[in-house]
Amino acid sequence: MTSLLAAVRPHSWNFPLFVHVLGAMILVGGLLTGASILAFARGDVRYLRLGYWTLLFVAFPAYIVMRIGAMWIYSKEGWDDLPAGVDDPTWLVIGFIVADAGALLVLVALILGGIGVRRLRDGRGAGLLKAAMVIAWLVLAAALVAVWAMAGKPN
């Protein structure tokens, strides 16, 4: 399966795949960094802000790049043109579930964290940033499951 997939991939699929994978890698990195900084901030306002800005300016843009690449390669590979009654394979379904649910959760984390960062000026908001951190860890864990599914392609 592994060799077959590698052997038959047309060159025109490479760039969309590159965009998708690079975006996903930076997304995972952004989530790991943001969540780690928030986890180790221990109430330090500077680190709470840094963790939030990492989620906003690294993870979120990377998600958009990952998703654009995903839809591009999805179209290139012809998954959007399957005959009626033929479902997407499991690995693709896992990818979509994680991407869609992940987008929603990342948005919730960014909104909660954004409110938290604003409240830091008044000495509050750390709790909201902690909630954003928990969500970021959850999305990170789900993203790793998606990476496993995309790479291993379970039936």
Add this chain to the structure above:
Amino acid sequence: MSFDDWILALHVLSAFAYVAGMVVFWVLIVAVRKTDTPDGTIRMGPIVKVGTIGTGIGAAGTIVFGIWLAFSVGGYDIWDGWIIAAIVLWAVAGGIGGRTGKEYTKGMDKARELEGAGQTGPNAELLAVNRTQTGLLLHAAASAALLLILIDMIWKPGA
């Protein structure tokens, strides 16, 4: 999933860990450029460990599982040009990464030295060490090497 599919999944997960570790260091590099206090510098220690673990697991996993795949998967050989290129780039990225780590450890050492001497306020010398241009260039070079590996892995030139 076949055994090779599992190994491929672990290879790709390792690559993600490697890049994630590099992203951790990028964010820290940007943050440390504005850090002029010993406490602010030392507080980055636990996050540095996250990056170190990510790049460590990533570097080990990519090479071990990658070489396994080169021998195990039909149609590929360890002496294929694109595989040799990936191994060379992996070694280059690792070598440069090690030098980058040493460059940024100087700031951490300086911060500990200042803290030990009871100096807790802003320090221009510490800021200068934290803003190492050499470290920045080395990390950019290591990141470029990883980017080239990704390009090599996807395009597989000559395969």
